[in-house]
Amino acid sequence: MPATPPTALDGLAAVKEELAELYRDLHTHPELSFEEHRTAAEAARRAASYGYEVTTGVGRTGVVAVLANGAGPAVLLRADMDALPVKEATGLPYASATEGVMHACGHDMHVTCLLGALKLLADARDTWSGRIVAVFQPAEEAGQGAKEVLADRFYERFGTPDVVLGQHVAPLPAGTVGAHAGPAFAATDAMSVRMYGRGGHGSRPETTVDPVVMAASTVMRLQTVVSREIAGGETAVVTVGALRAGNQHNIIPDEAELRLNIRTYTPEVRARVLAAVDRIIRGEAATAGAEREPEITEVDSFPVLVNDGDAVQKTMAAIGAVIGEERVMDPGQVTGSEDVGNFATSAEPEVPLCYWLFGGADPAKAAAAQRAGTFERDIPSNHSPSFAPLIEPTLSTGVTALVTAALAWLDGRPRE
Ligand code: ZN
Numbered sequence: 001m002p003a004t005p006p007t008a009l010d011g012l013a014a015v016k017e018e019l020a021e022l023y024r025d026l027h028t029h030p031e032l033s034f035e036e037h038r039t040a041a042e043a044a045r046r047a048a049s050y051g052y053e054v055t056t057g058v059g060r061t062g063v064v065a066v067l068a069n070g071a072g073p074a075v076l077l078r079a080d081m082d083a084l085p086v087k088e089a090t091g092l093p094y095a096s097a098t099e100g101v102m103h104a105c106g107h108d109m110h111v112t113c114l115l116g117a118l119k120l121l122a123d124a125r126d127t128w129s130g131r132i133v134a135v136f137q138p139a140e141e142a143g144q145g146a147k148e149v150l151a152d153r154f155y156e157r158f159g160t161p162d163v164v165l166g167q168h169v170a171p172l173p174a175g176t177v178g179a180h181a182g183p184a185f186a187a188t189d190a191m192s193v194r195m196y197g198r199g200g201h202g203s204r205p206e207t208t209v210d211p212v213v214m215a216a217s218t219v220m221r222l223q224t225v226v227s228r229e230i231a232g233g234e235t236a237v238v239t240v241g242a243l244r245a246g247n248q249h250n251i252i253p254d255e256a257e258l259r260l261n262i263r264t265y266t267p268e269v270r271a272r273v274l275a276a277v278d279r280i281i282r283g284e285a286a287t288a289g290a291e292r293e294p295e296i297t298e299v300d301s302f303p304v305l306v307n308d309g310d311a312v313q314k315t316m317a318a319i320g321a322v323i324g325e326e327r328v329m330d331p332g333q334v335t336g337s338e339d340v341g342n343f344a345t346s347a348e349p350e351v352p353l354c355y356w357l358f359g360g361a362d363p364a365k366a367a368a369a370q371r372a373g374t375f376e377r378d379i380p381s382n383h384s385p386s387f388a389p390l391i392e393p394t395l396s397t398g399v400t401a402l403v404t405a406a407l408a409w410l411d412g413r414p415r416e
């Protein structure tokens with residue numbers, strides 16, 4: 001036993017097997033964005049049984065569980081619940097029972113770890129004081145869930161937290177935890193663009209405004225956004241992932257469609273890239289003589305996730321003191337996106353966010369792949385049909401990190 005005073009973590013060993021069972025069950029029953037009915041019901045039922053006040057149907061399928069435990073800070077703990085339209089190829093005995101749907105991003109692990117943490121924190125409520133607001137969030141993969149939960153009068157109903165904490169399982173060695181201070185996950189903007197020309201016979205271009213040439217010119221000009229408008233030390237990605245126009249060799253079509261994906265790390269660069277993209281699309285349409293303005297529609301967007309420097313230091317120091325400093329590292333910036341930051345940035349004033357990664361890869365395999373320089377090839381990453389976090393020590397580490405992080409922000413209350 002550790003030579004430290006008793007804490008909520010003392011209860012972990014007793015619930016590990018039950019949590020592993022829950023994880024396997026959630027993994028077998030993945031649900032797509034905004035369809036997380038079974039998962040939400042399970043989270044609600046368990047949190048209520050631990051003594052939390054539970055509200056369901058928040059932002060469609062979201063669940064909020066609150067434990068008000070005396071004066072002190074309010075800590076928001078968030079887990080996302082949705083799975084992906086991926087056909088599972090792990091061969092695990094508890095693989096998805098739903099064809100073409102898979103927990104390929106590990107959100108089943110997030111739900112399990114949060115439920116484990118809620119139980120331990122509730123059981124040890126005489127050791128801390130404050131308020132826990134746990135959010136089981138829908139539709140993270142669609143970039144819609146956090147927005148919908150917040151739009152459902154989240155702060156009015158559940159209060160504004162003093163800090164937002166959360167975690168994502170990642171292809172790092174299981175047992176490790178890491179957070180990057182500052183911009184940590186990229187902002188994503190996905191948009192669909194319709195450019196309007198005037199169709200006609202392929203032999204008589206002079207009677208038309210050709211949207212194919214307009215679109216082609218736009219695609220090429222968009223390549224100058226990153227190369228000519230963004231400083232060398234900054235990062236941005238502008239990808240045209242789809243371009244569709246016409247279907248016959250001798251017909252000039254009426255319109256063309258482009259689909260764009262944009263990644264940035266700072267609000268300044270994002271604003272600059274979006275303005276440039278808008279200007280170029282409209283400019284190319286005008287240059288081509290289009291009689292109708294292009295339509296630019298946002299498909300989804302994730303803001304940049306910015307971790308508060310002080311919050312990262314405080315939270316990671318607390319976690320390091322429990323799991324060992326050598327197991328805590330800085331994973332650097334991630335090109336993926338996450339919508340958890342909305343819970344921090346939508347508050348007025350903004351509240352600090354600490355969102356960390358925790359490893360799910362077999363440590364021995366990860367070390368061997370690292371030595372061989374084949375990590376990217378051998379260790380399946382999130383969204384891969386082979387993504388399969390090792391249940392232990394991933395689960396224990398995730399629960400430990402959440403409990404420890406929450407206790408670092410809640411007020412202590414010496415146990416009598
Ligand atoms: Zn994902």
Ligand code: ZN
Nearest residue numbers: 105107140168
């Ligand atoms: Zn994810």
